[in-house]
Amino acid sequence: MIAIIDYGVGNIKAFANIYKNFNMAFKIAQTKEDLDGATKLILPGVGSFDHAMQSLQDSGMKEKLDDLVLEKKLPVIGICVGMQMLAKSSEEGKLPGLGWINGVVKKFDISKFSENMPLPHMGWNSIELIQSNRLTDRLENDPRFYFLHSYYFECNDSSDAIATANYGENFTCMVNHHNIFGIQCHPEKSHHNGMQLLKNFGEL
């Protein structure tokens, strides 16, 4: 049973539709009781970092999620701001992150880029898989994903990074540490590559 965590932030319905089409069991979790019986967790997220962290806190699910992820070791994937929430902190906000993966969230410093590039980083970008991982199994060569963000996850332990993308500089766009995964791009809006990745997560 995949629990899609609905704390009022993120495109819950898009994930629900995808897993419905895959015929994989899922439920939408809005309270800590809803998390009972979950074997995997999806943490979507959009908007600002503090708003997302505060909303998760207000949902009453945070402590239970800490337990399910850190003690019970359920596979979890943070998506977009959901990935950023895995970090210890973010330059975008004041609230601490979940701290499930050793890293911090930074803002693209476009003043350092050689070209004049807009922010947010928006659109379809190719990603480079820097180590093999079950999450990125069976993706096509040079897969493209949809990005929409101005901040990115910087790993303190480089072995946690599993894929990078380039926007003025190479940055980590997918992470994995034991049972914890994160992806900066939007697999739910990335057509066949996104579908494959979400399917892979469902089949872990």
Next chain:
Amino acid sequence: MLYPRIIPCLLVHNKGLVKTVNFKDPKYVGDPINAVKIFNEKEADELMVIDIDASAENREPDYKMIENLAVECRMPLCYGGGIKTVEQARRIFNLGVEKIAISSAAIENPELIANMAKEVGNQSVVVVIDVKKKLFGGYDIYTNNGKKKHTTNIEEYIKKIQSLGVGEIVLNSIDNDGLMKGYDCGLIEKVKPLISVPLTILGGAGSLDDIGRLFDTFGIIGAAAGSLFVFKGKYKAVLISYPNYEEKTKLITEYYIK
């Protein structure tokens, strides 16, 4: 490598899809949900849906329709039409829409941009600017389907909405709308140097080469089009189309990577 975006723009009028010429004479081109399904199959980069009745009729956005579109849509979706408040924006966002476009509300109440950004994030706030050439040079901003002319200076307006935290600007040429004779490159040259957020151009694309030329001249930019993706041939038979993966790659290789 980041790829420039190719974005179908669909207009909703009386619950059906229409396409206009110079913002007039809406011609019925089909059912919105059906179109979304086709663009899913064709793996479009993004989709933009504008309800052209909502602001003109001064009514609420059609939430049921938006929800139906968002549920079906497997690519990023931008919705515009009738949004005046943060509450409306949040409600639409929670229906599963990635980007919220405002036009008349942004010019009448620019603070809305900052307030929306606080709620849904800068990256999801889109301002659409409909413009028309002045008789003696320069451009005027219009809202309400080209019916209401504003005196706001376009350069000042672009600077202002960026300072308030807009995430994307869509420039729409009323003069070129529906003509399928190419984008207004003069307009883009004039304003692009002022813009530091993603920019999308709408109005006038008649061929993939028009889109290619846009990428060639302006690099990373969004190319949106209505007629090009809903009409076929010189008699404008309704047929929804979108470049497939190979066509898109060829276009980008030819004009963008070079």
